Amino acid sequence: MNASSRPTVRRRGLAAAGVAAALALTLAACGSSGGSSAMPGMDHGTTSSPATSPGASQTSGDMPGMDHMATGNGLSDTQDGYRLTSDDATLPAGKRAVYRFTVKGPDGKPVTDFAVDQTKRLHFYAIRSDLTGFQHIHPTMAADGTWSAGLAPLRAGSWRLFASFTPATGDGKGKDFVLSRTLTVPGNATKTPLPAPAGSTQVDGYTVTVKGEPMAGMAHPLTVSLAKDGKPVTDLQPYLDTYAHLTAFHEGDTAFAHLHPTTKVTGDHGGPDLTFHALLPTSGNWRLFLQFQTGGRLHTAALTLHVG
Template sequence: MSDPTTSPTGLSAPDAEREATAPSPAPDVSEAAGVLVDRGTLRLALVVGGLVLAVLLGFGLGRLNPPPAGPTGLTSAAATDHPHAPGTGAHEHGVVADTGGTTEVGGLAVGSGGWTLTPLSTGLTAGRAGEFRFQVRDVQGRPVTRFAVVHDKPMHLIVVRRDLTGYQHLHPRMAADGTWSVPLTVPQAGVWRAYADFTLVTDDGGQSARTLGVDLPVPGDYAPRPLPEPARIATVEGFTASWSGEPRIGATRPLRFAVRAGDTTPTLERYLGAYGHLVALREGDLGYLHVHPEAGPAVDGVTFQLTLPGPGRYRLFFDFQVAGVVRTAEFTLTAP
C-alpha cells in the first residue's frame, strides 16, 4: 500500500487540512509594510505622541488667542506693568510706530485716502475782506456731506502764512451741496496755507480723521519774517502764557500751559469743548501736528500730549478763552 499524500509542509493531507482550519493564536507582533512592530511598544509610542500633540496644540491656541487687552490697549500682563495716575489722558509711550521712529504729520497734501480738498474760490487780496469756499470730494469726485462734530464743530480751518505768521483758527459753514464757506481776510501778501481739519463719517458708519492742506497765493510784495527765538513765555493782550514739559522726538510727552493776568490766575473757559487748543506747525514743509488736550477742568493749566515727528523748529499756537474772548499765544520750539 502506498503512503498517504503529503503537503508541501510535510503534513499529510488530512493533517494539513486540520491545521489550516484550526484557529491561530494571537501573535505577539504586528506586521505592517514588511516591518514587524511589537504591540506594547506601539501602544507606548501612541500615548507619548498624543501627549506631545496636545502640548503643541495648546501652545498654538495660546498664540492665536492672546490674553485680553487692558484699558490701554495692551494685553493684561503688559497693562499691569505700567499703571497711570488717575485722570491721565490717553497717550502713547516710547517711539511711535511709524517709519523711522517718527509720527505722521498732516496737511502736507491736498488729498489723502481717496479724499481731496478742492478750493472753489481764488483771488484773495491782502488787507481786503474776502471769502474762502471749498469742498471735500471723494475718490469719484463727489462732494462729501457727512462729517462728525469734533470739538463742537464739524470743520476746523487753520490759515497761516508760510513764514508762520498771521495765524487764524476759523469755522466754515457747509451748504447742502457740501460747499464750505468762511469769511477770510489775510493782512499781507505772500503764500498762505489753509488746513482743513475734519472727521468724515464713512458709508459703514465709521469715522476717518483727516487734515488736508492747500496753498492760497496772495499777490504783492512778500517779505518773510524770521521765526522768533525759542521761548517758553509769550504775552498777548495783557495775558502771559507759559508752557512746561520736555518734548521728545518720536515719543509722546505732556506739555502744560498756564495763563496769568498780572498777579492773578484768570479762569479759563471752555472753548470748542475744551479749556484750550493747541496747533503745532513745522517750519519748512508746514507739517500739521494733531495735539490732544487732556480732559478735566483747567485748575492750574491745560495739558496736551505732543509727539514731535523729527528735528527742526516748530511754532506752537495755544488758543484759550477768558471772559468770552479767545486769544492765541505763540511760541517757538526747537527739537534737536
C-alpha cells in the first residue's frame, strides 16, 4: 500500500502514567541524521525508510494542529496488546551495529501496515542511561515485519531503545504508541554527569536559547531562539515538513517526551524563534535534544531543562 506524495502531518505527545496529554501541537519534524554534531555524547543514525514504501498507509482525517496523543511514558514494551520484541539483548561497543525488532499486534502476529507520521512509518530513538549518545533513526522494514535500525557506534553501558508508530489497521488503528526495550553494550561503562540546567547551548557555531519555566503535568509554552555570530538565524530549512524537532528524556528513568513547534513553515527562511507547547509530565531534570537544518545539514543541540 503506497502513501501519497505528501502525507498528512501528525504528531505524538507523551505523558506519565495517570496524566492525560491533550495538547494542540503542529508541524513537528523527526530528523534522521544526515549531518554530524559537535556536542559530546550525541550520535546520528543514518538509515531511513521512504514514506512511499510498501506497508505504509497515509494518515487522514486530522484537524490542522491536532495530534493523536499517546499515553504513558514510553518505558514499557507492551501497551493495549501491542508488543515490541527483539532477539537483540546486547550489541558490541565502539562499532556500527544493526538492531532488529518487530512490533506484534494483539493477535501475536507482526504488524506490517503502519500509518505515515511525519513522512515516516516508524521513528526510532536510542538513549544511554546517563542521557548521552542520543540517536534518532528511521529504520527499514522487511516484508515479514522485521525492522532494522542502523546504529552509530555505542558506548558501553545500558541503553533504552524507543519505537514510535501508529498502526494503520487492526485494533490499534489510528492510535499512537511509543514502546521501548533496554539493551546492554558490554564493556567498562563510565557514567557521564548530566550537565547542569542552562538556558542556552552551542552547536556547530549556532547558539540555541530556550526560554520558559514549565511545571510538571501542565501545558506550558517554550520559546527556542537561534543565532549565529550574534545575528538571528533566518535560514532554517524545512526538514520532514517542519523547522525543528524536540525530544526530551527524564533524568533517572529515561522517560520520553516529544515536543512540537507551532511555527508555520514558509520555505527556507525559518527562524529565529520557534514556539513549542510543552507538557513534561514529571518534575526534575530533562535533557532536551533539538534538531534543525540549515544549508542541507542537520544540527543537534542538547541542553538540560529543570521542570518544577
